Amino acid sequence: MCTAHATTAYKHMGRCRRIIAVSQAVKNHMLARGHADALIDVVHNGMPDVPPAERQARRAELLIPPSHLALVLVGRFVRDKGQDLVLRALGGLPEHVHLYFIGDPQTSFGQEVKALAQTEGLAHRVHFLGYRQDVPRLLCAFDLYVSGSRREALGLSLVEASAAGLPIVATAVGGVPEVVVDQHTGLLVPPDRPDILTQSLAQLIDQPSNRQTLGRQGRQHYLRQFTVEAMLAGTLQTYERARTIPGTRQIP
Incomplete structure (x- = not known):
């Protein structure tokens, strides 16, 4: 075997x-x-299922203001995970949209991403939460999951996001389309295209009811295939x- x-x-x-x-x-x-x-x-x-958590309590724990629309990306800070692409995409989104990275940024690429946030003038909208062992418990605090991966065998963080009922915007690489069903549980975009990533994120930011529908269907997809x-x-x-x-x- x-x-x-x-x-x-x-x-x-x-x-x-x-x-x-x-x-x-x-x-x-x-x-x-x-x-x-x-x-x-x-x-x-x-991935194991997680009992529903109280969204407002988790947002308060992470200091996410009610007025912010919160994007989240969970993953190691390596080039394949594409945090730099997601950060560049953020620049074309409204000011109230903030990006939260979960993962240890103390890598050479992590430091590059931090520097990029400064040079792009986005440091006030990009939040580094560090490595967390309680990611599934926290995901309900966010409004959208975003992935800019350049390579991915499957994407366990995408499975966790689906289990939490989050709509997803992700790059269509590797096994990602098996987790994120385009137009049904989220939106898929080409890799290395932050401009198209911006467009897809903006589409869902303007459509809260569609976000809810995609998130609900994503959780159903998780329950059918990824438990x-x-x-x-x-x-x-x-x-x-x-x-x-x-x-x-x-x-x-």
């Missing part, structure tokens, strides 16, 4: 009886490398297929 996520794992897969890919995008990449379709099962990563229970069921099915392959040694 082998789970496909990072490309460095491919060298071990020739000995595997079954392979789990965390998204159809990862499976497609593996097929292009010559792996057999029949050996690969797609099992999306699942821990769904992941476990898919994983067990793959193990059962591996167990029944002729020549497999059973361990008591």
Whole structure:
């Protein structure tokens, strides 16, 4: 058995009886490398559900004023996550729209993003919340989830945002379209296009009822495909297929 996520794992897969890919995008990449379709099962990563939290209490905890429309991006500060693109997109949005980054900015790229906020004149609208272990509990405080990823196998933070009922604007890379269904649970945009990201964010900022609809449908999508229970069921099915392959040694 082998789970496909990072490309460095491919060298071990020739000995595997079954392979789990965390998204159809990862499976497609593996097929292009010559792996057999029949050996690969797609099992999306699942995330535990979080009981609904009191939105206003969470906003007060994070010092988000009632007048602000709050965008959030959760992720490591590395170029692939595209915090710089999201920050540039913010510049074309109304003054009451603020951007909150969750993740440790003490990386070289994180420092670049901080410097960019200053040079773009956006430092007063960009908030660095640092690394948090309670992200699912906090997500209800925000109005929109935004992702500028340049590369993504699936996007667990997008799954968390869907579970929290947040509408999402994200780049259509890797497995992201499997989490964010365009025009149904959020909006998808091309990568490395902060101008189009700005347009899509502005569209939802002006449509609060549409944001609510997308967020509600996103949570339903999460409950159908991205729960821990769904992941476990898919994983067990793959193990059962591996167990029944002729020549497999059973361990008591």
